[in-house]
Amino acid sequence: MFRNHGITFAVYPDEQGIEKVWPFDIIPRVISARSWKRLEAGLKQRIRALNHFLDDVYGRKLILQQRAVPPEIVLSSPLYMREVEGLRVPHGIHCHIAGIDLVRDHKGDFYVLEDNLRTPSGVSYVLANRYVMKRVLPDLFAHYPVRPVEGYTQELLRNLRWLAPEGIDDPTVVLLTPGINNSAYYEHLYLAKQMGIELVEGSDLLVDQDHVFMRTTRGLRRVHVIYRRIDDEWLDPIFGHSESLVGVAGLVNAYRAGGVSIANGLGNGVADDKAVYALIPKIIRYYLDEDPLLPNVQTFLCALDEDRAYVLSHLDELVVKTVDASGGYGMLIGPASTKLERERFRRRIQAEPRAFIAQPVVALSVQPVFDGKGLRRCHQDLRPFVLTGADVHVSPGGLTRVALKPGSLVVNSSQGGGSRDTWVLGAGGEDSADA
Amino acid sequence: MLSRAATSLALLGRHLERADNLARILGVHVALSLDRSDEPGPSFWIRLMELAGWPNGMVERREQAVEFIVTGSAGPSVRASVAAARSAAQAVRPSLPTELYEQVNALHWRMQRDTWQRDLYPSMTDVQLTTRLVDGLLEDTMTHDEAREFVRLGKFVERAANVTTLITRKSAELAEAEDTLEWTAVLKCCFAFESYQSRYSAPVTPERVIEFLLLDTTLPRSARFATAVALSAVSRIDAGGRRSRPRRLLARLDSMFELADPAGVALHPSDFEAQVRALLRQLELALRDTYFHPSKVSGTIFGEGGRTMPQQQQQSVRPHPHRRFTR
Numbered sequence: 001m002f003r004n005h006g007i008t009f010a011v012y013p014d015e016q017g018i019e020k021v022w023p024f025d026i027i028p029r030v031i032s033a034r035s036w037k038r039l040e041a042g043l044k045q046r047i048r049a050l051n052h053f054l055d056d057v058y059g060r061k062l063i064l065q066q067r068a069v070p071p072e073i074v075l076s077s078p079l080y081m082r083e084v085e086g087l088r089v090p091h092g093i094h095c096h097i098a099g100i101d102l103v104r105d106h107k108g109d110f111y112v113l114e115d116n117l118r119t120p121s122g123v124s125y126v127l128a129n130r131y132v133m134k135r136v137l138p139d140l141f142a143h144y145p146v147r148p149v150e151g152y153t154q155e156l157l158r159n160l161r162w163l164a165p166e167g168i169d170d171p172t173v174v175l176l177t178p179g180i181n182n183s184a185y186y187e188h189l190y191l192a193k194q195m196g197i198e199l200v201e202g203s204d205l206l207v208d209q210d211h212v213f214m215r216t217t218r219g220l221r222r223v224h225v226i227y228r229r230i231d232d233e234w235l236d237p238i239f240g241h242s243e244s245l246v247g248v249a250g251l252v253n254a255y256r257a258g259g260v261s262i263a264n265g266l267g268n269g270v271a272d273d274k275a276v277y278a279l280i281p282k283i284i285r286y287y288l289d290e291d292p293l294l295p296n297v298q299t300f301l302c303a304l305d306e307d308r309a310y311v312l313s314h315l316d317e318l319v320v321k322t323v324d325a326s327g328g329y330g331m332l333i334g335p336a337s338t339k340l341e342r343e344r345f346r347r348r349i350q351a352e353p354r355a356f357i358a359q360p361v362v363a364l365s366v367q368p369v370f371d372g373k374g375l376r377r378c379h380q381d382l383r384p385f386v387l388t389g390a391d392v393h394v395s396p397g398g399l400t401r402v403a404l405k406p407g408s409l410v411v412n413s414s415q416g417g418g419s420r421d422t423w424v425l426g427a428g429g430e431d432s433a434d435a
Numbered sequence: 436m437l438s439r440a441a442t443s444l445a446l447l448g449r450h451l452e453r454a455d456n457l458a459r460i461l462g463v464h465v466a467l468s469l470d471r472s473d474e475p476g477p478s479f480w481i482r483l484m485e486l487a488g489w490p491n492g493m494v495e496r497r498e499q500a501v502e503f504i505v506t507g508s509a510g511p512s513v514r515a516s517v518a519a520a521r522s523a524a525q526a527v528r529p530s531l532p533t534e535l536y537e538q539v540n541a542l543h544w545r546m547q548r549d550t551w552q553r554d555l556y557p558s559m560t561d562v563q564l565t566t567r568l569v570d571g572l573l574e575d576t577m578t579h580d581e582a583r584e585f586v587r588l589g590k591f592v593e594r595a596a597n598v599t600t601l602i603t604r605k606s607a608e609l610a611e612a613e614d615t616l617e618w619t620a621v622l623k624c625c626f627a628f629e630s631y632q633s634r635y636s637a638p639v640t641p642e643r644v645i646e647f648l649l650l651d652t653t654l655p656r657s658a659r660f661a662t663a664v665a666l667s668a669v670s671r672i673d674a675g676g677r678r679s680r681p682r683r684l685l686a687r688l689d690s691m692f693e694l695a696d697p698a699g700v701a702l703h704p705s706d707f708e709a710q711v712r713a714l715l716r717q718l719e720l721a722l723r724d725t726y727f728h729p730s731k732v733s734g735t736i737f738g739e740g741g742r743t744m745p746q747q748q749q750q751s752v753r754p755h756p757h758r759r760f761t762r
Contacts, residue, residue, distance in 0.1 A: 180526065189529060204439050208732045215438035217581065217672060217726045 023418030025369050028133060029380065029400045030144070036396065036424045039102075039110055042294030043384060044392040045284060047098055050117065050271045051388060052287040054094035057270060058084045068286040069279040073303055076354050077276060078324045079269025081232060083239055083252055090163045091390075094265035097156065097227075098386040099123075099399075103297070103362050111297050113362065113381065115277060117268040119229050122399040123152060123385050124187040129421040130397075145426040147396040152385065153194040156227075159389030160195075163261040164224045171224035174198045174214060176205070178230050178246040188229050202230070207250030210257035225261045226251075232266050274323040274357045275301050302349050302356040311358040312349065315342045318358040320349070335361060369402060369418075379403045382422065397422035441585045442727040443526040448589030450520035451539070455566040456597045457487055457513045458559040460624045461504045465555065467620045468497060486604055487511060505551050505558075513562055514546045530582050535572040538565055584668040585726075591668065592718065595661040595688070598625060599711045602648055602658075606641065606704035618644050625656035646697040658711075659692040672726070680721040688714050 031039070056063050057074060064071035074080070099120025101113045130149050134141065157173070164171030177188040179201050192199035204214050205223065213220040233240035236252040254260045270276060278299035284292045300307040300318070311318060315334055322330035332345045349356045368375035384398030400422045464483045468475050480500040484492025487503075489510040494500045506514045521543040524536050542565045551558035577583050605621050618639045622628040631639070631647055651657040666685040673679050691710065700707045724731070 193529070198437055200437065201439065204437055206730065211732075213732065215729050217436045217438060217441045217585075219725075219729045220732055 023404055024129060024132060025402055025404070025418055025420040026133075026136065027368060027370055028140075028421040028423045029367060029382070030423045030425065031397075033425050033427050035110075038293065039384070040394045040396075042110075042292070043100055043386050043394050045288060045290060045293050046100065046112065046115070046280065047095065047386045047388055047392055049280070049284040049287045050098075050115065051093055051095055053283045054265070054268060054271050055089075055092045056287075058087060058094075058267060063283070063286055069276075069282050073275050073279065073301065073354070074270065076303075077270045077273040079232075079267070079273050081267030081270070083256065084265070084267035087256055089265050090165070090261050093163075093388055095268050095271070096159055096163070096263040096265075096388050098388070099383045100386060102294075102382045102384065102398075104382070105362065110294060110382075111362065112277075112280075112294050113297055114274070115272040115280075116383075117272045118264060119231060120383070120385065121184040121187055121229070122383055123395070124190040125419055126385070126395070126397060126399050126422070127152065127190075129399075129419060133421040144423060146423045147426045149395055149397050152387075152395045153191060155387050155389070155393055155395075156191075157195040157197070159387055160197075160225050160227055160263060162389050163263060165258060165261065168224050172214075172222060173225040173227065174200045174205075174223050176200055176202070176226050176228040176230055176248075178202075178234070182229075184229065191227075197227075202244075202246045202248045205248045205251070207248060207254045207259075210250075210254040210259040212248070212251065212254050212260040223260060225263065227263050232269060235266070269324070274299075274321055275303060275354065278357060297359050297362055300358040302353040302358065307358075308349065308353055311356075312346060314358075315346060317360065319361055320345055320356055320358045323355055323357060333361070367402075369404060380420075396424040436581050436585075438727050438729060440527050440530060440582070443523040444530075444582055444585035445589030445722075445727070446523035447520050447527070447539070448586035448591075449593040450516045450523065451566050451569060452590040452593040452597070453511060454513050454516035454520065454562050456594070457504055457511060457516065458562040459626070460486060460601070461501065461513070462556065462559045463620050463623045465497065465501065467616065470616060482604075482608060486601065501555060505555075513559070517543050517546045517562070527582075532572055532576045534576060535569055538569050538572065541565075581672055584671045588665055588668040588672070588722075591661040591665040592715070594656065595658045595665065596711075596715055598648055598656060598658040598661065599708060601625070602645055602700070603704040603708035606645065606701050609641065610701075610704075613641070615639050621648070625654075627654055627656055630654055641701050642697050645700050649692055649695055649697065649700065659689065662689045662692055679725050681718060681725050684714060684718045684721055688718070 053063065057080075061071075063069055064074060095117045097120060099116040099122060101116065102110045103113045104110050126149055160173045161171055164173075173195070174197055175188055175192040175195075177185060177199055179185065182188070188199055198204075198214065200214055206213050206215065206220070212223040212226070214223050228235060230246055234244045235247045237244045237247050237249050239252045240247065251260070251262075252266065255262050255266065277296065278301050281292045281296060284290060300311045302308045302311055311320070315332070316337070318334045320332040320334070332341060334342070337345075345356075367378065367380055369378040380400055380402045382398050382400050385395045387393045387395070400420050402418045402420055404418045460483070464479075468479065477495040480494045480497060481492055483500055484494055484503065487510070489503060489507070492500070492503065492510075494503065503510070504512055506512055508515055517539075521539050524531060524539045528536050542562065545561060546558075573583060573586055601621060601624055605617065609617050615638065618641055619628060621644055622631050622639065625648055627648060631644070634647065634651075635643055637643070647654065647657065649658045652659060652663070654660055662685060666682070666689055669679070669682045669685055673682055688711070691714065695707065
């Protein structure tokens with residue numbers, strides 16, 4: 001029976017689908033209006049600074065020339081893309097869609113754990129979670145002024161259209177997906193449907209004289225803006241992995257020539273490199289002349305001698321991460337590691353210090369989870385989504401991921417994590433809810 | 436509509452039609468072999484294999500032919516066609532009604548089992564009935580838009596080709612002897628025996644069968660009917676008076692069937708088949724260039740609101756990572 005119906009990886013929140021694939025907790029996470037205001041301001045500040053940083057680093061490089069941050073750390077990033085050098089992107093914006101991972105410590109303060117400025121995913125689950133909550137517990141909404149998350153796709157579409165090359169009144173926008181086998185495929189499908197744009201694969205596009213076209217039954221049609229969900233190195237076989245089948249040959253050149261706009265921009269990885277992450281407070285001060293509203297988690301750069309010495313002598317207390325990896329790969333969690341693992345990391349750090357950073361173990365905030373029998377304490381994080389167009393817009397709420405396994409700190413859905421709806425209260429929302 | 440989607444939709448139509456056709460001709464020929472007083476020799480089964488699209492079918496017995504046509508992977512088989520239809524449906528799942536996808540998917544999994552070995556007939560009937568069910572879902576649950584037209588295009592072009600093959604091969608094989616049993620089987624391969632009787636109420640003769648299957652405008656399995664449906668599908672896809680190459684080719688094919696002389700076809704079956712095949716090949720290429728994989732950038736596209744790039748800027752854009760260009 002199950003086989004006959006195909007495996008449903010439902011993003012569309014049908015009751016069976018969402019419970020199967022995306023473990024969902026019924027208790028919403030509530031964030032008061034006041035907390036959110038601080039958080040929102042902090043996120044906007046951060047993204048503004050990061051966009052300035054990207055435009056500068058791929059442009060005049062003032063921040064490096066003035067040594068406000070160490071150039072050797074920035075330019076040695078494996079995610080730095082020389083192809084973007086000197087490129088003037090539309091409106092000077094490189095990062096249009098960001099997902100910032102936040103954690104809250106035991107005192108209730110939010111910290112930024114990670115920036116995702118390349119192809120952050122998960123927003124469809126935010127929308128799906130809300131859809132389910134409204135159906136399951138409509139009465140609860142009546143008691144709280146919960147701010148809607150609905151507007152996200154419209155805002156995104158507006159921003160994407162805004163990126164069109166000059167003189168195009170009605171641009172053709174497409175979403176470029178690696179294809180049906182990608183784990184986020186259903187998010188791509190969902191977003192494309194919501195925005196009413198074509199969901200295309202690399203083979204649907206072709207580049208001719210630095211213009212991009214899609215193959216349609218009415219012949220070739222010019223594409224002006226691409227919301228891509230393919231990583232930089234797979235986007236164009238001419239520039240990245242030559243064996244890429246999901247990419248489009250010539251796309252990077254078309255982008256450089258201004259024949260097509262791409263969101264997110266190429267080369268954003270340099271700003272979410274985990275070593276550069278440690279420099280972000282300085283970056284914010286440099287460009288905006290403001291103190292960062294959202295603190296970083298304390299980070300040691302193994303590339304710096306002093307930091308490295310500290311890291312090597314405290315391996316059993318720290319979390320060591322590889323700078324260009326994400327999704328929990330290539331990590332050493334000190335307190336939970338064996339002596340052998342620590343030795344292995346010690347050797348790797350000494351061999352290639354730039355590739356590693358270390359952070360103290362962050363205690364994620366906890367909130368009860370209803371597991372069918374009763375309530376348990378579980379750890380959670382938060383990923384709000386920040387859209388940058390003419391203005392910076394933070395979608396009220398975000399993706400709250402919960403470690404459903406008792407005692408676990410891992411919130412990734414592949415490893416027993418789940419999610420819950422995130423409620424941001426509008427003005428008049430009680431602050432007590434935040435406790 | 437994206438070309439990739441159109442391709443998958445047409446493949447869905449084509450492969451289901453192929454599965455249906457294979458199931459049908461296999462059932463009819465197995466029944467025919469049982470009707471004959473003498474056990475038909477290897478040549479009977481080799482001819483069936485050729486009809487099914489296996490030009491070098493090395494078979495001697497019924498069981499071998501049945502196994503190849505039901506499950507073979509080196510040529511067209513019922514199982515392979517259903518599997519191909521399913522992959523095509525999977526690729527365009529969002530634009531198909533859920534029930535339609537489920538029927539194709541469920542048929543695929545039934546065909547993966549070996550129930551046909553115990554009892555061929557119900558298994559082949561299943562394929563044919565499920566295909567009818569999918570036809571019905573297509574007509575009754577899907578918006579009659581471009582997507583539906585591409586499924587129909589794939590299906591009816593396949594059908595026209597299959598009927599032509601059936602008739603021309605049988606004409607060649609049966610030229611020597613007037614074999615009523617065989618010609619009746621030909622009609623049955625096209626669900627046409629009863630319609631034939633009610634149309635002619637006369638003995639089954641090669642000329643009439645050829646006329647009926649090639650030229651009849653009311654028989655859904657006739658070559659002319661299939662071509663007419665394919666032509667109407669293309670006309671609707673082209674909406675707005677565009678006379679595309681596929682449309683012109685289908686119009687030519689249509690008139691070829693219209694003007695065909697049944698006696699002439701019976702006399703020179705291979706000539707007729709060659710003409711039809713040549714046209715179908717051209718059609719295949721035209722469909723590809725027009726709908727499924729357009730690659731030519733026509734001069735007018737660039738002008739269409741596109742930003743014209745200053746010459747200087749174009750020159751400065753080179754895949755040279757270090758070079759900084761000015762604006």
